[in-house]
Amino acid sequence: MNNFMFYSPTEFVFGKDTELQTGALVKKFHGTKALIVYGGGSVVKSGLLNKVKQSLDEAGIAHIELGGIQPNPTDPKVYEGIELGRRENVDFLLPVGGGSVIDTAKAIAAGIPYEGDFWDFFIGKAIPQAALRIGVVLTIPAAGSEGSGNSVITKVNGLKKLSLRTPEVLRPAFAVMNPEVTYTLPAWQTASGVTDMMAHIMERYFTNTTDTEVTDRLGEGTLKAIIKEARIVMKEPHNYDARANIMWAGTIAHNGICGTGCEEDWASHFMEHEISALYDVTHGAGLAVIFPAWLTYMADHNVGKVAQFAERVWDVPSSADLKAVALEGIARFKAFLHEIGMPVTLKELGIEHPDIDLLVAHLHENKGELVGNYVRLDRQASRTIYEIANGSTNF
Amino acid sequence: MNNFMFYSPTEFVFGKDTELQTGALVKKFHGTKALIVYGGGSVVKSGLLNKVKQSLDEAGIAHIELGGIQPNPTDPKVYEGIELGRRENVDFLLPVGGGSVIDTAKAIAAGIPYEGDFWDFFIGKAIPQAALRIGVVLTIPAAGSEGSGNSVITKVNGLKKLSLRTPEVLRPAFAVMNPEVTYTLPAWQTASGVTDMMAHIMERYFTNTTDTEVTDRLGEGTLKAIIKEARIVMKEPHNYDARANIMWAGTIAHNGICGTGCEEDWASHFMEHEISALYDVTHGAGLAVIFPAWLTYMADHNVGKVAQFAERVWDVPSSADLKAVALEGIARFKAFLHEIGMPVTLKELGIEHPDIDLLVAHLHENKGELVGNYVRLDRQASRTIYEIANGSTNF
Numbered sequence: 001m002n003n004f005m006f007y008s009p010t011e012f013v014f015g016k017d018t019e020l021q022t023g024a025l026v027k028k029f030h031g032t033k034a035l036i037v038y039g040g041g042s043v044v045k046s047g048l049l050n051k052v053k054q055s056l057d058e059a060g061i062a063h064i065e066l067g068g069i070q071p072n073p074t075d076p077k078v079y080e081g082i083e084l085g086r087r088e089n090v091d092f093l094l095p096v097g098g099g100s101v102i103d104t105a106k107a108i109a110a111g112i113p114y115e116g117d118f119w120d121f122f123i124g125k126a127i128p129q130a131a132l133r134i135g136v137v138l139t140i141p142a143a144g145s146e147g148s149g150n151s152v153i154t155k156v157n158g159l160k161k162l163s164l165r166t167p168e169v170l171r172p173a174f175a176v177m178n179p180e181v182t183y184t185l186p187a188w189q190t191a192s193g194v195t196d197m198m199a200h201i202m203e204r205y206f207t208n209t210t211d212t213e214v215t216d217r218l219g220e221g222t223l224k225a226i227i228k229e230a231r232i233v234m235k236e237p238h239n240y241d242a243r244a245n246i247m248w249a250g251t252i253a254h255n256g257i258c259g260t261g262c263e264e265d266w267a268s269h270f271m272e273h274e275i276s277a278l279y280d281v282t283h284g285a286g287l288a289v290i291f292p293a294w295l296t297y298m299a300d301h302n303v304g305k306v307a308q309f310a311e312r313v314w315d316v317p318s319s320a321d322l323k324a325v326a327l328e329g330i331a332r333f334k335a336f337l338h339e340i341g342m343p344v345t346l347k348e349l350g351i352e353h354p355d356i357d358l359l360v361a362h363l364h365e366n367k368g369e370l371v372g373n374y375v376r377l378d379r380q381a382s383r384t385i386y387e388i389a390n391g392s393t394n395f
Numbered sequence: 396m397n398n399f400m401f402y403s404p405t406e407f408v409f410g411k412d413t414e415l416q417t418g419a420l421v422k423k424f425h426g427t428k429a430l431i432v433y434g435g436g437s438v439v440k441s442g443l444l445n446k447v448k449q450s451l452d453e454a455g456i457a458h459i460e461l462g463g464i465q466p467n468p469t470d471p472k473v474y475e476g477i478e479l480g481r482r483e484n485v486d487f488l489l490p491v492g493g494g495s496v497i498d499t500a501k502a503i504a505a506g507i508p509y510e511g512d513f514w515d516f517f518i519g520k521a522i523p524q525a526a527l528r529i530g531v532v533l534t535i536p537a538a539g540s541e542g543s544g545n546s547v548i549t550k551v552n553g554l555k556k557l558s559l560r561t562p563e564v565l566r567p568a569f570a571v572m573n574p575e576v577t578y579t580l581p582a583w584q585t586a587s588g589v590t591d592m593m594a595h596i597m598e599r600y601f602t603n604t605t606d607t608e609v610t611d612r613l614g615e616g617t618l619k620a621i622i623k624e625a626r627i628v629m630k631e632p633h634n635y636d637a638r639a640n641i642m643w644a645g646t647i648a649h650n651g652i653c654g655t656g657c658e659e660d661w662a663s664h665f666m667e668h669e670i671s672a673l674y675d676v677t678h679g680a681g682l683a684v685i686f687p688a689w690l691t692y693m694a695d696h697n698v699g700k701v702a703q704f705a706e707r708v709w710d711v712p713s714s715a716d717l718k719a720v721a722l723e724g725i726a727r728f729k730a731f732l733h734e735i736g737m738p739v740t741l742k743e744l745g746i747e748h749p750d751i752d753l754l755v756a757h758l759h760e761n762k763g764e765l766v767g768n769y770v771r772l773d774r775q776a777s778r779t780i781y782e783i784a785n786g787s788t789n790f
Contacts, residue, residue, distance in 0.1 A: 001410075001635075001636050001639040001640065001643075002410065003409060003410025003411060003413065004407075004409050004410060005406065005407065005408050005409070006406075006407040006409065007405075007406040007407065008403060008404075009403075009404035009406075010402075011400065011401075011402040011404075012399075012400065012401040012402065013400050014398060014399050014400070014401065014655070014656070015396075015397065015398025015399060015656075016398060018398065210636070211636030211637070211639070211640065212640075213620040213623055213624055213640050214617060214620040214621075214624075214640045214643050214644050214647065215643075216620070217616030217617060217619055217620040218613060218616055218617065218647070220616060221612030221613055221615060221616035222609060222612060222613065224612055225608040225609040225611070225612040226609075228608055229608055229609075240396075241396050241605070241606030242606070244396040244606075244656070245396065245606065245607075245608050245609045248396075248609050248610075248655065248656070249609050252609065252613070252652075257647075257652070260409070260643065261409070261410075261639070261643070
């Protein structure tokens, strides 16, 4: 087990009607004027935004709004938010939405007190030293951004989708999580969220660090719970307990607890970021295509943990033939993804003729010549994985 | 799943040589003068206390000391610490030790700014509104106090062992956790710690709240990891990775994550507190006696979750005969406890003639006529469990 620091100071307020506590929570964390950030009209139509604003009013918190954040959020809305927040002297960011909305709010929170261009943080030119405080009202369980210090933003000019990871400065002070607000999520979005949270665990789980039994078991257990509850939720979108388990799993998957003491991987995420930057697909659906392809490559190049994953998460019987165990686990994972309506090839994702040359080029331009840790992927390896995702069996 | 709040803001700094960061961490959390609290001579002999003091000196943090805290810590040391801390104007509590030392420091931290008697907090007469900040250097993985807002203190006058649970005010700001400092723990103390952390998970796991799959899986997975690593650690006390897994499991077991959304039980802990208050036994060893007895009673009175525990944690094959499954799981649990050197009856714990009348009377005087939640125990039920612990098979 490696040395680690685990710090998850977010106050998670979970359950029915918890959005009514938003104002009191902003006040508890010393906010006086909040910039509410949201996406499309669903939080307006559902009445959630109104409930949040009423709760702010009751707590005496002033508020202004920035709506219209899109999936795979881009830099223009961040610049707009920074301008607006500075002009209006806000001291608190309040995203009401999913990962795209939260990540935009985080970039704004770091950008407001920074004299330079906020994009500096995403290209590694600067490290955020301070940020406005952030409180989240979560509507989509997927990205885990409510419990992480991370943000992912796409630069429109150049289609660079980059992530910023901070140990603490961008961690939300609180996250309000009412599973009922997820009842109306479309099936596609629900399933994409499920895939994303599974991927967040797996990016940490596939490690060469040995003797991380506690962390392994936390990840495997959460994956098993997600698999069970996702099957229920796809059939019964209004099942409170299944929605609640999925929502809480999304946070556990990404607040860091499932990676304690491990060297993490993250190659699949980086590979998917190139796909969604180029083809604007849903991140989780892109991961449903990339992760099985990545695992298939790993069955040949570093089979150990893939076999453990197959045995402990997918109940594949043990065998001395680790590759066979691994491949059966991957087959069960793909069958599960199909069952919840996810694609497992680029074609099923709607990309008939992927430009693999360009994906490989962008990946290594953005992330260096070697990507990931479980196996460090060079251009040949990442090309092979994109080709597996494209249906190739020649590897 | 029930509504819940989960807030674990402690910064866990885990791994080799982390004690050297103590001074910087106290400074980060705005301490300027620390009261170091410790137990016997082991932290002196091992050189740990010196390393901590040197780290404080290097960070420019003033410090004074209060040593001599005993297991099952009592109120006189708390009063002494409050007096000393006030007189010397300390603004930070720095326990270097295990649960007894940390719990004493917490009571001092809450007592210093409080005008009344600190014992008010433990008898429910007052709720702590403020406390000095606490940072922990952990030496015994067991109580989980490094990641909890709880403290357990025994009043010498009347032998009342009572616990105080706060959602946040007593949560340590940081916890420094170096598994190497646990190499020299005696086998008895290691095994007692293992039992205590297992009990912390089980007190949360045995619930009538349904559909808590994520939480169940986190608890079951952590228990499985503890069982595996404890077997290694008992044979190889200097195995770093096994010590590290056990140490981290002790925190996970008690920082609240394994109880999210559940009505918790805690009857076994309360029953054990009466035993250790009366007979001054090691808390974990007392739990090794009480918990199997409690489970045996539950196999007859609320078998569901006991059977799930048997199947998922102890790999007992499924069967329609849930009671048989449950009893086999309890048998495997007891065999494991014997394997690591723990007692499973009061006699094995060294109490030949327990005063069960007095234990029952104290339990219900301190905790009310009905204790616990999984099955609410009246005097007859708690008597039966103490009798099972005493070897009785007439139930």
